[in-house]
Amino acid sequence: MKCLRVRAAVSVVALGLLAGCGGGRDLVDASGVPRLHAHAADARNGAPRVAAPRGPRSSFTPFRTTGDGTAVVRTKWHGRKSGFTGDIWAWVPPEYHQPQYATSGFPVLIALPGAYGYPFNYWAGDAFALEERIAEWSRQGKTLPFIVVMPVLNPGRKYYDGSDIPGQPKMGTWLTEDVPDFARANFRTYDSRDGWAFMGSSSGGFAALKAVLKEPRKFKAAIVNGPDTAPDSPMWQGHPAEMRANDPRHLARRLAARRGLSVYLAFELGSKEAAVPDVKRFIKDYTGGPVHSTLFEIPDGEHSGHTYIRRMADSLHWISEQMQGPVPSA
Secondary structure, three states: OOOOOOOOOOOHHHHOOOOOOOOOOOOOOOOOOOOOOHHHOOHHHOOOOEEOOOOOOOOOEEEEEOOOOOEEEEEEEEOOOOOOEEEEEEEOOHHHHOHHHOOOOOOEEEEEOOOOOOOOOHHHOOOOOHHHHHHHHHHOOOOOOOEEEEEOOOHHHOOOOOOEOOOOOEHHHHHHHHHHHHHHHHOOEEOOHHHEEEEEEOHHHHHHHHHHHHOOOOOOEEEEEOOOOOOOOHHHOOOHHHHHOOOHHHHHHHHHHOOOOOEEEEEEEEOOOOOHHHHHHHHHHHOEOOEEEEEEEEOOOOOOHHHHHHHHHHHHHHHHOOOOOOOOOO
8 A cells, every 4th residue: 555645735845744634743652662771872782883974965954943953954865876866854863963972873764754755755844743752752761862864755756666676766776875875974873784774654664674674784673654565566567576576575585594684673553554464464474583573553543654653652662772872972
């Protein structure tokens, strides 16, 4: 199911309200989410290998200011490996500018929207307040303070399955090579997969799931919300081998057969979604061994970002326990 339920929109501001019914900011209760274990975010986790920004630095324009005074910014990035040029929105948590973390790296969360995700990535807007929530939850010690990078997903209003479909823009390379290169060019990150994760909903959930299973040496975890679990873009026609190479079912089985690196998948699923049987079947049949998974099923939830934000603290907490957080200076 590619399309999230959306409101009619006539502007970029209105597009920020994609993915659900209901108005105003969603009420999210994270009171039951525990604090992270110490190993996830302190120096006892070992000396992290910080990757300083290597450039070329982007020219950013302000997009919106959050409630705590941090800023979501926007830039255009030319992907040297894919050849695709597209908009990217980005946000760094308050800790990033605090003196005690001035030399530390930060984990990166590549957040992908549902539907076309073009020309706007709705996780950058204030409808879901993802950035404000991460700031709050990390301040409470419940999640890591992620840098959030939000690229466009499906240019030309076509579904690319987050993949390099022959004869089409290389959107798989854009997401797994060029977007991380953007983050490394501009921010203090980590040079190991312990600092890299995806999050996505619907079409973005498929792309997130597939990216982590296909590239476990680059990415350690993903939050996968209401996803398709098999490629279904009509542009795969005539390319069965390439389609199979981008099928999460094939990738998960291959990773298990090779006893590859462990990856961590947090699934979110509304109980009213049509995809419930398919996602549960995927978890049963294709996870296990190195493919670790957990499921947050949301009562009365629909195929909507307003559903998924309700359990985002739980999902971010779960993947945070597997990842590297910033280490304060002595």
